[in-house]
Amino acid sequence: PRKNDGPLYESAVGDIVQRSREELKAIRETNPGLKPTLAIIQAGEDDNLLEVNKKMARKIGLNVMQICLPDQCTEEEVIEEILRLNEDSLVHGIFLHLSQSFLSRSVCNAIKPQKDVDGVSDLNVGRVLLGDQRDGFASPVAGAVLELLARHDAPLVGKMAVLVGVKGPLKVTLQFLLQNNGMIVQTCQWSSKHLQKQIMDSDVVVLLDTGHKGLPPTWLRPGVAVINLGSALMEEHCDSWEPRMEAKSDAGVGPLSAALRMQHVVRSSRRWLEEQEYQSWSLR
Amino acid sequence: PRKNDGPLYESAVGDIVQRSREELKAIRETNPGLKPTLAIIQAGEDDNLLEVNKKMARKIGLNVMQICLPDQCTEEEVIEEILRLNEDSLVHGIFLHLSQSFLSRSVCNAIKPQKDVDGVSDLNVGRVLLGDQRDGFASPVAGAVLELLARHDAPLVGKMAVLVGVKGPLKVTLQFLLQNNGMIVQTCQWSSKHLQKQIMDSDVVVLLDTGHKGLPPTWLRPGVAVINLGSALMEEHCDSWEPRMEAKSDAGVGPLSAALRMQHVVRSSRRWLEEQEYQSWSLR
Ligand SMILES: NC(=O)C1=CN([C@@H]2O[C@H](COP(=O)(O)OP(=O)(O)OC[C@H]3O[C@@H](n4cnc5c(N)ncnc54)[C@H](OP(=O)(O)O)[C@@H]3O)[C@@H](O)[C@H]2O)C=CC1
Ligand SMILES: NC(=O)C1=CN([C@@H]2O[C@H](COP(=O)(O)OP(=O)(O)OC[C@H]3O[C@@H](n4cnc5c(N)ncnc54)[C@H](OP(=O)(O)O)[C@@H]3O)[C@@H](O)[C@H]2O)C=CC1
Numbered sequence: 340p341r342k343n344d345g346p347l348y349e350s351a352v353g354d355i356v357q358r359s360r361e362e363l364k365a366i367r368e369t370n371p372g373l374k375p376t377l378a379i380i381q382a383g384e385d386d387n388l389l390e391v392n393k394k395m396a397r398k399i400g401l402n403v404m405q406i407c408l409p410d411q412c413t414e415e416e417v418i419e420e421i422l423r424l425n426e427d428s429l430v431h432g433i434f435l436h437l438s439q440s441f442l443s444r445s446v447c448n449a450i451k452p453q454k455d456v457d458g459v460s461d462l463n464v465g466r467v468l469l470g471d472q473r474d475g476f477a478s479p480v481a482g483a484v485l486e487l488l489a490r491h492d493a494p495l496v497g498k499m500a501v502l503v504g505v506k507g508p509l510k511v512t513l514q515f516l517l518q519n520n521g522m523i524v525q526t527c528q529w530s531s532k533h534l535q536k537q538i539m540d541s542d543v544v545v546l547l548d549t550g551h552k553g554l555p556p557t558w559l560r561p562g563v564a565v566i567n568l569g570s571a572l573m574e575e576h577c578d579s580w581e582p583r584m585e586a587k588s589d590a591g592v593g594p595l596s597a598a599l600r601m602q603h604v605v606r607s608s609r610r611w612l613e614e615q616e617y618q619s620w621s622l623r
Numbered sequence: 624p625r626k627n628d629g630p631l632y633e634s635a636v637g638d639i640v641q642r643s644r645e646e647l648k649a650i651r652e653t654n655p656g657l658k659p660t661l662a663i664i665q666a667g668e669d670d671n672l673l674e675v676n677k678k679m680a681r682k683i684g685l686n687v688m689q690i691c692l693p694d695q696c697t698e699e700e701v702i703e704e705i706l707r708l709n710e711d712s713l714v715h716g717i718f719l720h721l722s723q724s725f726l727s728r729s730v731c732n733a734i735k736p737q738k739d740v741d742g743v744s745d746l747n748v749g750r751v752l753l754g755d756q757r758d759g760f761a762s763p764v765a766g767a768v769l770e771l772l773a774r775h776d777a778p779l780v781g782k783m784a785v786l787v788g789v790k791g792p793l794k795v796t797l798q799f800l801l802q803n804n805g806m807i808v809q810t811c812q813w814s815s816k817h818l819q820k821q822i823m824d825s826d827v828v829v830l831l832d833t834g835h836k837g838l839p840p841t842w843l844r845p846g847v848a849v850i851n852l853g854s855a856l857m858e859e860h861c862d863s864w865e866p867r868m869e870a871k872s873d874a875g876v877g878p879l880s881a882a883l884r885m886q887h888v889v890r891s892s893r894r895w896l897e898e899q900e901y902q903s904w905s906l907r
Binding site: 444460461462463464465466468469470474475497507508511514515518523525526533 | 792
């Protein structure tokens with residue numbers, strides 16, 4: 340691991356943006372009328388992470404449609420919006436920018452798998468874990484962690500990783516991707532009595548920091564990579580504990596996951612086109 | 624771990640059979656016409672494992688329908704049978720008793736999730752990993768391994784397990800269930816150069832033995848639990864290496880997984896009934 344990951348993650352973002360631009364250009368050449376679109380459902384104002392996503396969409400050439408619900412909206416209202424977007428043929432991807440408390444299994448599974456560019460539905464997670472990875476959309480945040488680790492110098496095989504406070508589709512997908520790269524992965528909650536031991540045993544610590552306390556620096560092995568997912572998932576980004584970290588590798592996880600999300604939207608629109616073509620052929 | 628697991632696994636099988644009989648009896652009391660049925664697609668003759676499954680169905684009171692395809696059948700023929708059984712309202716579960724080479728992702732995903740009592744489809748695996756475990760059917764073979772381990776004396780938290788030569792939905796589900804019980808799980812192929820080290824580090828070794836070589840006894844820690852899944856998955860059960868094992872815990876995995884499979888058929892038929900009732904209510 341290196342102290343400064345700026346250039347590393349920036350080149351990863353650059354690569355993904357470049358590839359997606361070209362893919363989109365090829366699609367637009369044969370289908371000039373098509374405007375691939377990401378729909379974002381949010382509660383409340385734009386935040387930092389939303390700005391990063393919108394900037395990434397602009398860079399690649401994607402449209403963004405924002406559905407802003409009031410802060411006090413209900414689960415039913417969110418599902419209603421999702422069902423409407425499922426039927427909207429202009430929309431090729433749906434991103435729920437909502438707090439964890441809204442992301443119940445019913446909400447996540449309401450998204451049509453073809454438009455689930457964040458990989459939060461049961462079917463998508465099953466596809467990613469069992470199929471070819473092109474079959475389903477893997478959580479972009481999990482993908483971003485892998486991209487970051489892959490660009491470090493040290494090989495991952497046989498290394499220990501721990502996921503602290505990570506839950507749901509992100510936890511399952513991340514655990515799978517890390518294990519698939521030969522790592523031994525443990526998970527734990529912030530309240531676990533094994534937390535200190537598991538962190539001290541780990542070469543890679545991935546954490547979702549719901550509080551603002553941070554990890555005591557004495558818990559971290561020299562050279563450990565610490566990746567805080569907060570900047571890729573949450574409204575408030577608490578970087579108050581940054582100076583205490585020995586090796587902070589999470590600078591890029593927000594922009595990287597945004598870039599991967601947009602790549603999924605481009606792929607989704609290409610698949611949609613292929614399906615349309617297949618259907619018009621089979622109708623002849 | 625104990626040398627003789629006979630009584631242990633037999634009581635687990637007995638508990639599941641007892642519970643399923645009662646559940647089925649309750650269903651039949653309100654729906655005397657219903658005959659919950661497991662359909663088995665097989666290529667070739669009945670083998671040992673099939674006999675175990677049929678006996679378990681009889682004990683619980685389930686019907687069994689066998690579809691016997693020729694040994695040389697194609698993937699398309701298997702899928703055709705599955706699609707027919709998906710539409711057959713008499714069938715509440717589908718079990719593919721076929722060699723691994725037939726169990727491609729397209730074959731597994733052809734099964735309607737509601738009838739996928741073996742938990743081989745992408746959606747079912749996603750549901751098991753993300754939802755309440757009642758949402759989806761977890762692989763009965765994975766469930767059987769957990770039942771066996773849970774009945775040993777030693778707690779599982781913090782223990783090391785390795786899955787050797789296990790693949791697909793079974794691997795993913797088993798890895799998840801073991802990790803969910805606090806174990807640290809590694810997986811490897813028989814050809815892996817890390818095989819010996821991983822086995823020597825493990826408290827639990829779960830293996831699918833495609834060859835007939837067995838593990839050198841010197842590789843096994845004292846007190847290790849070794850579970851061979853062959854008897855739950857394959858036609859030929861190679862117990863030639865049994866005497867060489869220090870602690871063999873796999874005696875029950877065949878009958879236990881059969882019992883769990885039948886429990887899933889009973890649950891599937893109950894869910895189907897609930898759905899019928901819901902539909903007839905909503906039609907009024
Ligand atoms: N060092 C740090 O940065 C942090 C330290 N802590 C400390 O750890 C202790 C316990 O923390 P606390 O958070 O209460 O305990 P837990 O981490 O056990 O979580 C408690 C509750 O929050 C839920 N939860 C945990 N992680 C997430 C997540 N990523 N997204 C959504 N919900 C989640 C849990 O759900 P379920 O039980 O269903 O899994 C549980 O209901 C406290 O002393 C606290 O101060 C807490 C957070 C951050
Ligand atoms: N001790 C024992 O009991 C055994 C020892 N061996 C020994 O290990 C060495 C390599 O064995 P070999 O089996 O060829 O190597 P692998 O275990 O690497 O498997 C080789 C091929 O079989 C596939 N495969 C592996 N496991 C399964 C499974 N559970 N179901 C279906 N297909 C599977 C692999 O698929 P993919 O690459 O796609 O994962 C690969 O295509 C040989 O020396 C062999 O003798 C092999 C088997 C049992």
